Amino acid sequence: MSKAYGIIAAFDDTREIFQACEQVRDAGYTQWDALTPFPIHGLDRAMGLRRSKVPRLSLIGGIAGFCTGMALIWWTGAADFRLIVGGKPYFSPMFAFPISYELSILFTAFATILGMFFLNRLPMHYHPVLKQPQFARATSDRFFIVIEATDPKFDAARTRALLVQAGGKDIVEIEG
Amino acid sequence: MSAHPDSAAVGAPAVLAEVKPAVLPRPVLVANNRNYTWITDKICSLIEGPTPTWWWVCFIVAIFVASFTIAGLTYLVGTGVGVWGHRSPVNWAWDIVNFVFWIGIGHAGTLISAILCLLRQKWRTSINRAAEAMTIFAVACAGLFPLFHVGRVWMAWYLFPISNANAIWQNFRSPLEWDVFAVSTYGTVSVCFWYVGLIPDLAVLRDRFTLAGHNLRAWLYGLFAMGWRGSNRHWRNYEMAYLILAGISTPLVLSVHTIVSFDFAVSLLPGWHTTIFPPYFVAGAIFSGFGMVLTLMLPLRAIYHLEDLITQYHIDNICKITLATGTMVGYAYAMEFFIAWYGSNPYEGFAFINRAFGNYAWAYWIMITCNVITPQFFWFKAVRQNTTLVWVLSIFVNVGMWFERFVIIVTSLARDFLPSSWGYYSPSIVEIFTFFGTFGVFSTLFLLFIRFLPIMPMAEIKAVTQQADPHGGGDRH
Incomplete structure (x- = not known):
């Protein structure tokens, strides 16, 4: 049952993992990841990752929020229950603006956070790299590269050799 | 007189052979060159110990102080809003003063977490978590006052566009309704922003409690950590989301206090009906919030020995922002x-002469002393380096900003257009209890926060240390 999830290697500082990521990227791997306690400047490019897609979802959220505000105020004031207040028009984008503005921000925030969770496939409380205690240092003070067995270029011996060459320490296979 | 070495080459162009830019050392944000392990241990030990x-x-x-709010509000709900000291012509008083006071305090948290993030002010990392917590708890305290001032608090849902039996909708032309949306959006987005910032740190605690064998705690922190494992593929989306949240919180925080000021500025009352209110309120809010940041962070720094994380550089910066915003407020006055x-x-002329020399002149001069004179001490390095003195001055800032709202609201209302409608407002004991108790509510929440959650964002602090840069250039790249 315990099929290998992949091979993991540890690194002690940001410079080491940065260079190792460039080597793994250049070796053509795609199903792999770096585990770091904090975001490292430039590591996305060293890993060959493209720009995050979160902003697209945020934009959709913002537009939806603005339209919700305008539609709500138009429908309640000018369609559902027409009531003259202070001799002002039933609807005007002017007085509807502040609330639409706030709702744009609110919906952008929701879209951004939910979008981030969705794109990251979180919450995911079970994951092979969370199983073994030595990798807990990935959230504190150590850096790891894990290459998954599902990667088309994965080969237990050659992948291990690559990680050794890249300066990885404590290289082990982890179970899925 | 010896010749300058360069003057030997007579007639050569007056340029240097090689440009050597001076190395300008940046202030270190984590003193004593502490490593990642130390940062994790230090901040987690505050929770684990x-x-x-x-x-x-x-x-x-x-808790005892908070019970005053509970008592005051229970009595209010059981009896009616008449137990507060509001009488015509002063129909808005401590309730809205306290509301604006607390919401203003919250603004510094958002300024630190959002605006300073966009401006790449890396020193914000040490104080942003606690300042954001301060924001949320301050907004919670602020919300109590308008909520209970509606009279029948169980009808407060009428403020939101929920279909009700009268089939009538809210008046969206009113700044008060805008305020409902502004403040509830502000509270919600602040909680979201805070929570997103907490996720990597909750994962740290989950892992530490797992290793220590505290299964229940590991499970609880793990539940909220969402299975965070520090994956760089996650950090990529996370950092982008964080940046966007900072980007939208910036116009949000400016709009919230702008809309709060619209509650007054959109009316036709002398003393309120001024176009300067939105920027003036925002500057005042940030001023008061930074005052509260100092009030909270200096004792925490001393008790928890956080001098390596909140350095003199941080205190200097907070003091300077307080000075700048305090001076803006003075300019607005x-x-x-x-x-x-x-x-x-x-x-309008009368309203202002009356503020400075009328019945409430005492409040006006307390305001001027605390808000205009107090921050000027921060020009002096010796003052900024004396943390006790900075803390005392921060209390004056808090007091002064409360009085600012009192002066604006009460003096303008107490002198109506006709002298026959003039009045003098004093708070009732119920109001005093309710307001006094909110400090207990705030402190209770803040104490729970510092006991159970990491008071500083570990991941962000590690990211601004010298050793975090893979190219070894400090925070330049």
Whole structure:
């Protein structure tokens, strides 16, 4: 049952993992990841990752929020229950603006956070790299590269050799 | 007189052979070159260690003080809004003063977490978590006042566009309704922003409690950590989301206090009906919030020995922002007077003369002393380096900003257009209890926060240390 999830290697500082990521990227791997306690400047490019897609979802959220505000105020004031207040028009984008503005921000925030969770496939409380205690240092003070067995270029011996060459320490296979 | 070495090459162009830019050392944000392990251990130890005695003492006192709010509000709900001291013509008083006071305090948290993030002010990392917590708890305290001032608090849902039996909708032309949306959006987005920032740190605690064998705690922190494992593929989306949240919180925080000021500025009352209100309120809010940041962070720094994380550089910066915003507020006071005179509106002129020399002159001069004079001490390095003195001055800032709202609201209402409608407002004991108790509510929440959650964002602090840069250039790249 315990099929290998992949091979993991540890690194002690940001410079080491940065260079190792460039080597793994250049070796053509795609199903792999770096585990770091904090975001490292430039590591996305060293890993060959493209720009995050979160902003697209945020934009959709913002537009939806603005339209919700305008539609709500138009429908309640000018369609559902027409009531003259202070001799002002039933609807005007002017007085509807502040609330639409706030709702744009609110919906952008929701879209951004939910979008981030969705794109990251979180919450995911079970994951092979969370199983073994030595990798807990990935959230504190150590850096790891894990290459998954599902990667088309994965080969237990050659992948291990690559990680050794890249300066990885404590290289082990982890179970899925 | 010896010749300058370069003057040997007579006739050569007056340029250097090689440009050597001076190395300008940046202030270190984590003193004593502490490493990642130290940062994790230091911040987690505040949660993992046994509960200190001082914490219990403070907590019990805070709960006791908070009970005054509970008592005041219970009596209000049981009797009616008449138990507060509001009488015509002063129909808005401490309730809205306290509301604006607390919401203003919250603004510094958002300024630190959002605006300073966009401006790449890396020193914000040490204080942003606690300042954001301060924002959320301050907004919670602020919300109590308008909520209970509606009278029948169980009908407060009428403020939101929920279909009700009268089939009538809210008046969306009113700044008060805008305020409902602004403040509830602000509260929600602040909680979201805070929570997103907490996720990587909750994962740290989950892992530490797992290793230590505290299964229940590991499970609880793990539940909220969402299975965070520090994956760089996650960090990529996370950092982008964080940046966007900072980007939208910036216009949000500016709009919230702008809309709060619209509650007054959109009316036609002399003393309120001024265009300077939105920027003036925002500057005042940030001023008061930074005052509260100092009030909270200096004791925390001393008790928890966080001097390596909140360095003198951090305190200097907070003091300088307090000085800058305090001076803006002072400018706004002067400009209000100038416009009252220059605008030649006799009612407006009277409102301002009355503020400074009328029945409430005592409040006005407390405000001027605390808000205009107090921050000027921060020009001096010796003052900024004396943390006790900075803390005392921060209390004056808090007091002064409360009085600012009192002066604006009460003096303008107490003198109506006709002298026959003039009045003098004093708070009732119920109001005093309710307001006093909110400090207990705030402190209770804040004490729970510092006991159970990491008070500083570990991941962000590690990211601004010297050793975090893979290219070894400090924070330049």
